[in-house]
Amino acid sequence: MIFFKRTLPLIVAFTFGIVAIVLYFIPHQAAQTAFTQLVNWDRIIAAFALLIGIHSLVRMHWRKIEHKQAGWAYSAILIAALVLTLAIGLYNDGMWFWNKRESAGALPWIYDYVFKPAGATMFSVLAFFIASAAYRTFRARTVPAALLLTAAVITMLGQVPLGRLISHWFPDISLWLMMVPNAAVKRGILLGVALGVISTSLRIIFGIERAYLGGD
Amino acid sequence: MQKAPVTERLLSLDRRWIFLLVLIFALGALVIEVDLPIVASQPVQDMYDQIERLQKLEASRASIPAEQQAALRSTLLISMDYDPASKPELEPMSLGIITHALCNGVKVVGMTLNQHGQDLGERVMQRAAKACNADYGRDWAYLGFKPGGATLIINMGQDFHDAYNQDYRGTSTKSLEVTRNITSLNSFGYVVSVASSVFWEQWVIFGQARYNFVYGTGVAGVLAPDVFPFMQTGQVKGLLGGLVGAAEFESLIKRPGTATAGMRPQSAVHLLIVLLVIFGNTMYFLDRRRKRRSMRPGGGS
Amino acid sequence: MKEEVTTRRDLLLLGIMLALLVIANIVLVLMGRIATDADGFGIMIAAGITVGMYSFLYKDNPLFKAVEHLYVGVAAGYVLTITWYNIFLPDVIRPLLLPNVGESRDFVKLIPLALGIMMLMRISKRWGWISRISFAFVMGFYSGIAITNYLETIIFKHVRYSIEPLFATGSVVDQINAVVVLVGVLSVLIYFWFSVEHKGPVKVISRVGIYFLMVSFGASFGYTIMARLSLLVERLEFLMHNWLGIM
Numbered sequence: 221m222i223f224f225k226r227t228l229p230l231i232v233a234f235t236f237g238i239v240a241i242v243l244y245f246i247p248h249q250a251a252q253t254a255f256t257q258l259v260n261w262d263r264i265i266a267a268f269a270l271l272i273g274i275h276s277l278v279r280m281h282w283r284k285i286e287h288k289q290a291g292w293a294y295s296a297i298l299i300a301a302l303v304l305t306l307a308i309g310l311y312n313d314g315m316w317f318w319n320k321r322e323s324a325g326a327l328p329w330i331y332d333y334v335f336k337p338a339g340a341t342m343f344s345v346l347a348f349f350i351a352s353a354a355y356r357t358f359r360a361r362t363v364p365a366a367l368l369l370t371a372a373v374i375t376m377l378g379q380v381p382l383g384r385l386i387s388h389w390f391p392d393i394s395l396w397l398m399m400v401p402n403a404a405v406k407r408g409i410l411l412g413v414a415l416g417v418i419s420t421s422l423r424i425i426f427g428i429e430r431a432y433l434g435g436d
Numbered sequence: 437m438q439k440a441p442v443t444e445r446l447l448s449l450d451r452r453w454i455f456l457l458v459l460i461f462a463l464g465a466l467v468i469e470v471d472l473p474i475v476a477s478q479p480v481q482d483m484y485d486q487i488e489r490l491q492k493l494e495a496s497r498a499s500i501p502a503e504q505q506a507a508l509r510s511t512l513l514i515s516m517d518y519d520p521a522s523k524p525e526l527e528p529m530s531l532g533i534i535t536h537a538l539c540n541g542v543k544v545v546g547m548t549l550n551q552h553g554q555d556l557g558e559r560v561m562q563r564a565a566k567a568c569n570a571d572y573g574r575d576w577a578y579l580g581f582k583p584g585g586a587t588l589i590i591n592m593g594q595d596f597h598d599a600y601n602q603d604y605r606g607t608s609t610k611s612l613e614v615t616r617n618i619t620s621l622n623s624f625g626y627v628v629s630v631a632s633s634v635f636w637e638q639w640v641i642f643g644q645a646r647y648n649f650v651y652g653t654g655v656a657g658v659l660a661p662d663v664f665p666f667m668q669t670g671q672v673k674g675l676l677g678g679l680v681g682a683a684e685f686e687s688l689i690k691r692p693g694t695a696t697a698g699m700r701p702q703s704a705v706h707l708l709i710v711l712l713v714i715f716g717n718t719m720y721f722l723d724r725r726r727k728r729r730s731m732r733p734g735g736g737s
Numbered sequence: 738m739k740e741e742v743t744t745r746r747d748l749l750l751l752g753i754m755l756a757l758l759v760i761a762n763i764v765l766v767l768m769g770r771i772a773t774d775a776d777g778f779g780i781m782i783a784a785g786i787t788v789g790m791y792s793f794l795y796k797d798n799p800l801f802k803a804v805e806h807l808y809v810g811v812a813a814g815y816v817l818t819i820t821w822y823n824i825f826l827p828d829v830i831r832p833l834l835l836p837n838v839g840e841s842r843d844f845v846k847l848i849p850l851a852l853g854i855m856m857l858m859r860i861s862k863r864w865g866w867i868s869r870i871s872f873a874f875v876m877g878f879y880s881g882i883a884i885t886n887y888l889e890t891i892i893f894k895h896v897r898y899s900i901e902p903l904f905a906t907g908s909v910v911d912q913i914n915a916v917v918v919l920v921g922v923l924s925v926l927i928y929f930w931f932s933v934e935h936k937g938p939v940k941v942i943s944r945v946g947i948y949f950l951m952v953s954f955g956a957s958f959g960y961t962i963m964a965r966l967s968l969l970v971e972r973l974e975f976l977m978h979n980w981l982g983i984m
Contacts, residue, residue: 224866225866225869228869228870228873229869229870229872229873230873232870232873232874232877233873233874233876233877233880234877235877236873236874236877236878236881237877237878237880237881238881239878239881240877240878240879240880240881240882240885241881241884241885244881244882244885245885252594255590255594256591256594256595256598257845258878259584259587259590259591259594260591260598260599260828260849261848261849261852261874262584262587262874262875262878262879263582263583263584263587263588263591263824263828264824264828264829264846264849264850264853265849265852265853265856265871265874265875266583266584266585266587266875267583267820267824267825267853268853268854268856268857268871269856269875270551270583270816270817270820271817271820271857272856272857272859272860274813274816274817275860277809277813278813290744291744291802292744293744293747293748294802294803294805294806295806297803297806297807297810298806298807298809298810298813299810300810301806301807301809301810301811301814302810302811302813302814302817303814304814305810305811305813305814305815305818306814306817306818309814309815309817309818309821309822310818310821317821317822317826318826318830318835320605320606320822320826321604321818321822323558327815327818328555329775329779330811330815331520331555331815332779332783333778333779333780333782333783334782334783334786334807334808334811335520335552335808335811335812335815336520336523336783337520337783337786337787337972337975338786338790338804338807338808338811338812339519339520339521339552339808339812340520340521340523340524340968340971340972341786341787341790341791341968341972342521342790342805342808343521343522343965343968344965344968344969344971344972345790345791345793345794346965347458347705347962347965347966347968347969348454348455348458348794348969350709350961350962350965351454351455351457351458351705351708351709351712351962352451352454352455354709354712354713354716354962355449355454355712355713355715355716356447356449356451356454356716358713358716358717359716359717359720360717363948364947364948364951365951367948367951367952367955368951368952368954368955368958369713369717369955370955371951371952371953371954371955371956371959372713372955372956372958372959373710373713373714373955374955374959375955375956375958375959375960376706376709376710376958376959376962376963377706377707377710378959379678379680379702379706379959379960379963380472380680380699380702380703380706380963381472381473381474381683381699381703382472382703382704382706382707383703383706384473384475385472385473391475391477394956394959395477395478397952397956398660398661398664398956399664399667399668399914400914400917400918400921401917401921401949401952401953401956402661402664402952402953402956402957403664403665403667403668403918403921404665404917404918404919404920404921404922404925404949405921405925405949405950405952405953406661406662406664406665406953407665407895407899407918407921407922408921408922408923408924408925408926408929408946408949409925409929410665410891410895411891411892411895411896411922411926412925412926412929414887414888414891414892415892417883417887418883418884418887418888418892420880421879421880421881421883421884422880422884424876424877424880425877425880425881425884432872432873432876433869433872433873434859434865434868434869434872452794452795455794458969459973462966462969462970462973463973463977466970466973466974466977466984467984521968522964522968523971524967524968524970524971525964525967525968551816551819551820552812552815552816552819554819554823580823581819581823582823582824582828583820583823583824586879586882587879587882590882601827602827606827608837640890641886641887641890641891642882642886644890645886645889645890645894646886646889656964657960657961657962657963657964657967658957658960658961658964659960660960661953661956661957661960665895668898668902668918669894669895669897669898671890671894677960678960678963678964678967679963679964679966679967680963694971698967698970698971701966701969701970701973702963702966702967702970705962705966706959706962706963706966709962
């Protein structure tokens with residue numbers, strides 16, 4: 221049983237990891253067709269992974285309702301909204317789920333008048349908190365903090381037309397800040413991340429990194 | 437009870453007053469109409485020049501033999517990889533790019549890597565097609581969403597019709613004139629990702645280097661700083677960064693839209709925040725000086 | 738007992754806030770600012786959601802919590818629907834069960850279907866170990882792809898373009914910029930090298946790296962506020978123009 225639970229997954233990870241690397245270098249049509257097929261499988265399996273995420277969400281909120289924990293009424297709203305949206309989507313404006321998706325009906329309405337405004341509003345709230353944080357916590361206490369503030373002020377004014385009205389130096393210096401020091405930092409971080417990805421990938425392929433398999 | 441000094445009271449101001457100031461500045465700028473100069477930066481100009489290049493290639497189609505036309509590489513692929521939360525910032529970019537391309541005779545294929553963005557992409561393309569009298573199937577097509585991100589990009593690079601065997605309406609991509617001759621990502625003349633998260637980077641890492649196509653991107657403001665290293669290496673040719681990038685593109689194509697209108701409140705609130713930072717720091721240093729003086733022997737408040 | 742009281746109070750507050758929104762919408766309909774059709778009803782719902790979420794700026798309240806949970810539920814339902822129509826139906830169900838005229842069934846799709854169902858076993862405590870094979874396939878394959886692509890696209894290209902501009906013929910300004918970029922890249926990489934103690938020359942170079950990082954973070958802040966502001970402006974335009982009809 222240990223073979224199926226632990227050893228077989230490691231063999232699978234190793235095999236398909238090496239296959240992915242080797243096929244990258246073989247230009248022959250048969251190799252590229254095989255690669256395309258594997259990539260296609262990967263995408264289909266990714267869709268099933270979405271279902272696991274939704275299951276976790278539903279289970280967590282269902283438990284709240286079952287045990288009448290604090291805020292269970294809100295969990296009931298969530299589950300009801302999920303079920304209703306899914307039902308409307310599968311009803312498909314009368315054409316049902318075995319046909320292609322219709323562009324009219326209740327689902328586009330839900331998308332336009334519930335999903336879109338909720339998402340946009342949720343993230344726009346951050347604008348207020350950023351302004352408040354800028355006033356209450358941005359302090360030029362040290363040299364690095366002063367550098368951060370100066371760069372922030374120049375970029376904020378350089379990005380908007382008002383900055384150009386005040387002085388043409390704002391957009392010019394702002395662009396230089398982005399193209400030179402900012403690009404250098406982002407490149408340094410990028411190289412560090414890339415090295416991390418490569419080392420983690422090698423550890424996964426060679427079975428040293430096993431956290432993705434879960435416990436036991 | 438002695439009142440706290442002015443500086444201390446101002447430094448611990450209830451944040452809801454600041455929220456109110458932001459609201460007043462944003463609303464005020466929406467109501468008061470002022471013309472602000474919008475000048476395109478070089479990254480935005482680069483994207484505009486790429487679409488102009490496609491337009492010139494498409495214009496030359498009639499003068500080249502039929503058997504060479506399939507390899508012309510004059511079609512634009514635009515991947516609208518954003519969701520409703522980023523729509524106000526990124527939709528003006530998509531609309532501007534697609535409208536400019538379609539109205540100048542460039543064929544456009546649209547798609548999305550973002551599961552929440554399918555309907556957004558469809559609406560933008562329909563709006564642009566209506567404005568330019570473009571025909572579906574001949575001038576433009578919309579492929580919709582498929583999951584996979586990086587693996588979808590690789591799939592499209594290996595075999596386009598295997599990755600997308602049908603468009604979002606269920607029509608075979610081999611039967612549509614605009615996608616019939618597309619075999620791989622490098623069949624496109626320019627690939628643009630308008631993205632609100634890591635998708636733009638996936639196009640570079642898993643697509644551009646391997647399948648050798650010209651790539652540009654429009655990203656949410658928060659991601660724009662990350663793109664600049666890729667512009668230096670030539671992996672990204674053309675960048676629209678945030679709403680200001682969209683406004684600059686609108687000024688180049690001479691179609692002012694929501695991005696241009698959004699520059700007024702942007703300018704106002706940016707100015708407010710700069711003033712708040714300066715004011716906050718002034719109060720901080722004044723308060724610090726007051727505290728130091730009061731700690732000196734014989735010092736008063 | 739305390740939780741019951743809190744729930745009842747929350748429900749009462751929610752009821753009052755909803756009632757106020759309903760009254761406001763009735764007034765707007767009577768004034769002719771909102772149509773009495775599906776779109777008009779949609780605008781009322783969207784306005785209620787927007788106002789509900791912004792009410793959090795004053796204080797956390799039941800209307801905000803209700804709207805927040807509604808959003809998450811709708812988003813989850815929408816994602817499920819899209820996943821069915823965009824991947825399961827065309828890429829799995831149709832090729833296996835309902836092939837196009839002239840095409841045969843594609844039985845190769847049984848393999849990813851099986852791997853996908855195995856992945857769903859993660860839900861079960863007893864059979865969860867079966868999902869490891871699917872995860873191993875996805876992780877192993879993606880790791881293999883990542884190594885080659887990251888090496889080619891990031892490591893080789895970006896190291897080259899950090900050094901090459903130093904030897905290019907360009908203006909004095911270009912040369913200075915190239916030096917600044919190289920110094921920035923190296924100092925940031927050394928700053929994040931925590932395996933070595935930051936003292937002596939390493940400390941000095943790390944300090945330079947910190948200065949570069951601060952400049953970059955400041956520039957990023959400027960862009961972040963722009964991103965959030967554009968969302969706020971769009972919501973304000975919706976409330977003023979589409980809902981209240983005063984702009």
